[in-house]
Amino acid sequence: MVTITFHGGVNEIGGNKILIEDKTKIFLDFGKNFAKEKMYFEEPFIKAREEAHLLELGILPCMKGLYEKDEGCCDLGAVFISHPHTDHYDSIRFLKDHFPIYCGETAMNIILAREFAGQSIGEGYTIAKMTQKNGKEIMKDFKPFRTGDIVRDFSPIEVTPVHVDHSIPGAYGFIVETSGGTIAYSGDIRMHGAKKSMSADFIKKAKEAEPDVLIIEGTHIDSSKIESEDEVKEKVGKVISQTTGLVLAGFAGGDIDRLRTFYDVVKSQGKRLALSMKQAFMVHMLKDDPKLNLFKLNDPSICIFKKKKKQTREYEKIIESNYGNNIIDAQDVNRLQKEIVMVASLYDMTEMTEIRPVTGSVYILSSSEPFDEEMEISFDKLLNWLAHYGIPLYQAHASGHATPHELKKAIEEIKPKKVFPIHTNRPELFQRFIADIGINIELPEEGKLYKF
Numbered sequence: 001m002v003t004i005t006f007h008g009g010v011n012e013i014g015g016n017k018i019l020i021e022d023k024t025k026i027f028l029d030f031g032k033n034f035a036k037e038k039m040y041f042e043e044p045f046i047k048a049r050e051e052a053h054l055l056e057l058g059i060l061p062c063m064k065g066l067y068e069k070d071e072g073c074c075d076l077g078a079v080f081i082s083h084p085h086t087d088h089y090d091s092i093r094f095l096k097d098h099f100p101i102y103c104g105e106t107a108m109n110i111i112l113a114r115e116f117a118g119q120s121i122g123e124g125y126t127i128a129k130m131t132q133k134n135g136k137e138i139m140k141d142f143k144p145f146r147t148g149d150i151v152r153d154f155s156p157i158e159v160t161p162v163h164v165d166h167s168i169p170g171a172y173g174f175i176v177e178t179s180g181g182t183i184a185y186s187g188d189i190r191m192h193g194a195k196k197s198m199s200a201d202f203i204k205k206a207k208e209a210e211p212d213v214l215i216i217e218g219t220h221i222d223s224s225k226i227e228s229e230d231e232v233k234e235k236v237g238k239v240i241s242q243t244t245g246l247v248l249a250g251f252a253g254g255d256i257d258r259l260r261t262f263y264d265v266v267k268s269q270g271k272r273l274a275l276s277m278k279q280a281f282m283v284h285m286l287k288d289d290p291k292l293n294l295f296k297l298n299d300p301s302i303c304i305f306k307k308k309k310k311q312t313r314e315y316e317k318i319i320e321s322n323y324g325n326n327i328i329d330a331q332d333v334n335r336l337q338k339e340i341v342m343v344a345s346l347y348d349m350t351e352m353t354e355i356r357p358v359t360g361s362v363y364i365l366s367s368s369e370p371f372d373e374e375m376e377i378s379f380d381k382l383l384n385w386l387a388h389y390g391i392p393l394y395q396a397h398a399s400g401h402a403t404p405h406e407l408k409k410a411i412e413e414i415k416p417k418k419v420f421p422i423h424t425n426r427p428e429l430f431q432r433f434i435a436d437i438g439i440n441i442e443l444p445e446e447g448k449l450y451k452f
């Protein structure tokens with residue numbers, strides 16, 4: 001008998017953790033559950049950083065021997081991560097280090113870049129870290145795969161990763177063969193993005209597998225904006241060309257397509273794109289990835305903004321030693337502001353006291369508002385800062401998620417026997433909108449065992 005259990009991602013966006021049990025066991029994704037954590041925690045006053053607290057509240061699935069501070073054993077084979085958004089992988093930090101973590105190579109590098117540049121969450125629970133003494137340390141047992149690989153290490157379960165297009169590179173769907181039948185899992189997917197052919201590849205492979213079950217995301221089943229990356233490029237280009245002052249831009253750190261869009265526009269207008277140190281470090285970690293073919297950090301159209309800080313972190317030292325000539329500070333931005341497009345989030349607003357944006361400056365928000373898969377942007381606080389400096393806000397964003405019609409078409413094409421919609425706040429709407437194609441749409445319940 002084979003079972004599927006959903007621990008997270010049910011009636012909510014993110015936190016996906018799908019347990020598949022055959023003679024062996026695997027998880028598909030093991031994401032941080034922002035929605036549930038927000039019910040009980042508020043950083044920095046009360047932090048979701050202990051497995052005991054998260055288990056008590058049902059935020060982490062209760063399985064003996066799974067977690068770092070649990071002395072028992074567990075026969076979990078592996079965790080397969082669909083893509084490097086925190087709501088799909090971040091809770092692996094609570095797992096015992098020996099469980100293998102399968103993900104794409106680019107995904108692994110993005111996760112590592114974040115961990116090396118991020119703050120440790122405290123005692124244990126580390127995915128990777130960088131210290132002056134030991135350099136780069138990776139605690140988890142990453143097993144990177146590529147499209148075309150089939151993972152047969154957990155027989156009778158076989159997992160075939162197939163690339164998909166999403167708002168972060170290194171995104172995959174999975175086709176999982178078990179002794180009881182076939183499961184296809186979309187991860188997060190869009191069909192209107194710059195690399196839509198990758199999503200088409202997944203749909204084709206999933207169709208060929210004739211799956212018994214399709215687990216598919218429905219983030220935007222209830223509302224969707226129709227905008228492509230090309231349209232974002234055009235709109236951003238127009239705003240920048242009309243601006244006589246400093247251009248500030250905010251978008252998700254891992255959204256490499258958006259980063260490339262801004263780079264292209266800025267370069268074509270003879271300006272320079274100022275990246276944050278963290279963004280620069282991610283580009284540095286991805287610099288040899290042939291699939292991404294990213295710009296170089298010593299490119300004349302790029303500079304790296306360094307905040308005034310007391311301490312320089314290890315990752316910042318790497319950037320300083322490799323690209324020192326391309327680093328600028330607040331005084332440089334103040335002087336050169338008409339030539340610069342600076343990537344800046346709410347957390348960079350204190351720098352404005354020294355940058356002093358001139359009249360005619362603008363802010364371009366290029367991520368979903370107010371919810372971003374990585375964090376909740378304090379939108380009101382950002383607007384207050386901008387109002388203080390007389391800076392209007394423009395929005396230009398193409399989503400990482402499929403539109404309602406794209407989802408319907410994909411399901412019709414794949415033709416599974418049964419569909420479980422997850423990663424959506426509105427599964428009932430999903431069920432009604434898709435009802436006319438004659439495929440059984442079952443709304444999953446958290447923690448329930450589904451046999452097949």
Ligand SMILES: [Zn+2]
Pocket residue numbers: 083085088166188373400
């Ligand atoms: Zn995602």
